[in-house]
Amino acid sequence: MPDAISVINVTKRFGSLTAVNSISFSVKKGEIFGFLGPNGAGKTTTTRMLTGVLKPDFGDVQILGHSMVSAPLLAKQKFGVVPETSNAYPDLTAWQNLMFMGELYGLGSEHAKERTLYLLQIFDLYEHAQKKVQSFSKGMKQRLILAMALIHEPELIFLDEPTSGLDVSSARMILSMLREMNSRGVTIFLTTHNMDEANTLCHRVGIIRSGNLIAIDSPEKLKDTLDKIHQIEVSFNRDIPEEMLRNLPGITTFSRFGDKWKLSAQDKDLAIRSLVALSEHEGMSIISLNTLAPTLDDVFLRLTGGEK
Amino acid sequence: MNIRMVREQTRRAFSIAKKDLRIYYYKPPVLISGILMPIFLCMAFLMGNKSVSLPFLIAGLLSMTLFFTATAISPVIFPWEGQTRTLERLISCPVAPESIIMGDMIASTIFGIAITLVALFIGHLIGVIVIHWILLICAIIIGSICFSAIGMLLSVPPTAVSQNIMLLSTLVKFPLIFVSGIFMPVEQMPGAGQVIAYLSPLTYFTDIARFSLTGTGYFPIYFDVWMLLLFTIILSVASIVLHKKTMPLRI
Ligand SMILES: Nc1ncnc2c1ncn2[C@@H]1O[C@H](COP(=O)(O)OP(=O)(O)OP(=O)(O)O)[C@@H](O)[C@H]1O
Numbered sequence: 233m234p235d236a237i238s239v240i241n242v243t244k245r246f247g248s249l250t251a252v253n254s255i256s257f258s259v260k261k262g263e264i265f266g267f268l269g270p271n272g273a274g275k276t277t278t279t280r281m282l283t284g285v286l287k288p289d290f291g292d293v294q295i296l297g298h299s300m301v302s303a304p305l306l307a308k309q310k311f312g313v314v315p316e317t318s319n320a321y322p323d324l325t326a327w328q329n330l331m332f333m334g335e336l337y338g339l340g341s342e343h344a345k346e347r348t349l350y351l352l353q354i355f356d357l358y359e360h361a362q363k364k365v366q367s368f369s370k371g372m373k374q375r376l377i378l379a380m381a382l383i384h385e386p387e388l389i390f391l392d393e394p395t396s397g398l399d400v401s402s403a404r405m406i407l408s409m410l411r412e413m414n415s416r417g418v419t420i421f422l423t424t425h426n427m428d429e430a431n432t433l434c435h436r437v438g439i440i441r442s443g444n445l446i447a448i449d450s451p452e453k454l455k456d457t458l459d460k461i462h463q464i465e466v467s468f469n470r471d472i473p474e475e476m477l478r479n480l481p482g483i484t485t486f487s488r489f490g491d492k493w494k495l496s497a498q499d500k501d502l503a504i505r506s507l508v509a510l511s512e513h514e515g516m517s518i519i520s521l522n523t524l525a526p527t528l529d530d531v532f533l534r535l536t537g538g539e540k
Numbered sequence: 541m542n543i544r545m546v547r548e549q550t551r552r553a554f555s556i557a558k559k560d561l562r563i564y565y566y567k568p569p570v571l572i573s574g575i576l577m578p579i580f581l582c583m584a585f586l587m588g589n590k591s592v593s594l595p596f597l598i599a600g601l602l603s604m605t606l607f608f609t610a611t612a613i614s615p616v617i618f619p620w621e622g623q624t625r626t627l628e629r630l631i632s633c634p635v636a637p638e639s640i641i642m643g644d645m646i647a648s649t650i651f652g653i654a655i656t657l658v659a660l661f662i663g664h665l666i667g668v669i670v671i672h673w674i675l676l677i678c679a680i681i682i683g684s685i686c687f688s689a690i691g692m693l694l695s696v697p698p699t700a701v702s703q704n705i706m707l708l709s710t711l712v713k714f715p716l717i718f719v720s721g722i723f724m725p726v727e728q729m730p731g732a733g734q735v736i737a738y739l740s741p742l743t744y745f746t747d748i749a750r751f752s753l754t755g756t757g758y759f760p761i762y763f764d765v766w767m768l769l770l771f772t773i774i775l776s777v778a779s780i781v782l783h784k785k786t787m788p789l790r791i
C-alpha cells in the first residue's frame with residue numbers, strides 16, 4: 233500500500249537561497265501530520281511543492297502512489313488544499329466558488345450541487361451562499377476555503393496554517409472538523425505555529441529549520457528526548473538568598489520567578505532530595521514543588537535554536 | 541494524456557472561461573478598453589472620415605471593435621489572479637497549465653465575439669449590407685481567437701500590477717490599429733507602412749471584413765484567411781508556451 237505522501241530528496245532554491253534542502257519523509261494513510269518550523273523555515277515552500285504549485289529543483293513527491301513530477305494531474309485529483317493565503321474568488325459568491333471547484337475536480341453537475349449544499353450547511357455558510365465572498369469575515373472565508381478543499385471528498389488534505397488569525401471558536405470549529413475527518417480515514421498534512429494545536433492534534437510532527445528537516449516523530453517521543461533535563465519549580469515559606477541553592481547537589485541552574493524558583497536538574501530524584509534536606513536544615517517549609525514535563529514548545533525552541 | 545483526459549481537461553478549461561467571464565466582464569479596465577474605447581474610436585472615425593465609402597468604414601469599425609473587445613479581458617486575468625492570490629489554488633487543482641491558459645483565452649474570445657456580433661447586428665438593423673455572411677462570421681471567430689492570444693501575450697510578464705499591463709497593451713494596440721488598413725487602405729500606405737501591415741494579423745481580418753461587405757479586398761481572400769489562421773496558431777502556441785514559463789513566478 234503506497235504512503236499518502238512520500239517526499240524524496242526534495243530541494244528548492246530561490247536564487248542563492250536554499251529554501252528547502254533535500255528533505256525526505258513520508259506520511260502514512262490515516263495520519264495527521266504536523267509540519268512545524270519558525271517563520272521563513274520553508275514550510276509553505278514545502279507545502280507548495282507537495283501540492284504541485286512549485287516544481288522542486290530536485291527530487292520527487294508521490295501522492296498516494298502518483299508522482300507529482302510525471303503525473304501531476306492524477307496526483308492533484310487525490311487531495312484538497314487550503315493554501316496559506318486565503319483565496320476564494322472575492323467576486324464570486326460562496327455557491328459559485330464551490331461549484332467552480334466541483335467543476336475543476338470533474339464532479340458531475342448534480343453531484344457538485346449536492347456537495348456544495350452539504351458543505352455550505354456543515355460549515356454554517358448556508359445563509360451566505362448567494363453573497364459575494366468579498367463581504368465575508370475572515371472566519372467565514374477560511375471556512376469556505378476549507379469547504380472548497382473538500383468538494384471532491386479527498387482522502388488527503390493539505391492545510392497551510394489553517395487557523396492563523398482566527399478567533400478561538402472558529403479555530404476550534406476547524407480543528408474539530410479535521411479531527412472528525414481524520415476519524416473517517418482522511419489523511420491530514422498541516423503546517424502550524426501553534427504547538428498546542430500540533431500537540432493535541434497530530435500523530436506525528438516534522439520540524440523544519442532553514443530548509444532542513446531536523447526532527448520527525450510523535451510529539452510524545454520528541455518530548456521524551458528532552459527528558460534528560462528536568463525542570464523543577466519550587467517555593468518556600470520565606471525568602472532565601474541565592475547562595476543557598478548554588479552548591480546544592482543535583483541542581484544545575486536556577487533562577488527566580490516571582491515567589492518561585494525555577495531549577496533545572498540532571499537527576500530529578502537527587503535534586504528533590506537535596507531541596508528537602510535544605511528546607512529541613514534551614515527550618516523552612518516547602519509550599520509547592522512541581523516537576524515540569526517538557527512541552528512541545530520546549531522541544532521546538534530547543535531544536536530551532538530559540539533557546540540554548 | 542489519453543483522449544478521455546483531453547476531453548476532461550477541455551471541459552475544465554471551459555469552466556475556467558465561465559468563471560473568467562463572470563468575474564472580469566465588468567471590471568473597469570475591461571469596460572474601458574473593451575467597450576468605451578471602441579465606441580469613442582468609432583465615433584471619431586465616423587465623424588472624421590469623409591473620403592472613403594460607407595461599407596469601407598463599417599468594415600474598419602467592425603475590425604476595430606473585434607480587436608478591442610477580444611483583447612480586453614485576456615491581458616488582465618493573470619495579473620488579477622496573482623493579485624487576489626487565486627492562482628495558487630487554481631494550479632493546485634487537477635487542471636493542466638494549458639487548460640488554465642486556454643480557459644482564459646476562451647473567455648476573452650467569447651467576449652470579443654459576443655460584443656462584435658451585437659455591433660454587427662445593430663449595423664444590420666440600421667442598413668449595413670453584408671454580402672458574405674458565413675465568411676464574415678467565421679472570420680470573426682478566428683480573428684477573436686487570434687486577438688485574444690495577442691492579449692494573452694501582453695500579460696506574459698509576471699507582474700501583479702494590472703496597470704502596467706494595461707499601459708503595455710495600449711502601447712501595442714494603438715500602433716497596430718494604425719498599420720492595419722483600418723483608417724487608411726493598405727494600398728494607400730507608404731511603402732514601409734505596407735511592409736508592417738503584412739506583419740499585423742489585424743490587416744487580414746480587416747481585409748476579410750472589407751471583402752464580406754463590399755465584395756472586394758486588397759489581398760486575395762484565400763491569402764487573408766490563411767494568414768489569419770497562421771497568426772492565430774502561432775500566437776496561441778506562443779502564449780501557451782510563454783505563460784507556462786512565467787506562471788510559477790506569479791506565486
Ligand atoms: N517566491 C519566492 N521567491 C524568493 N524567495 C522565496 C519565495 N518564496 C519563499 N521564499 C523564501 O524561502 C524561505 C522559506 O519561505 P516559506 O514561505 O516557505 O517559509 P514558511 O516556513 O512558510 O514561513 P512562515 O511561517 O512565515 O509562513 C524564506 O526565506 C522566503 O523568503
Ligand SMILES: [Mg+2]
Nearest residue numbers: 275276277316
Ligand atoms: Mg508559510
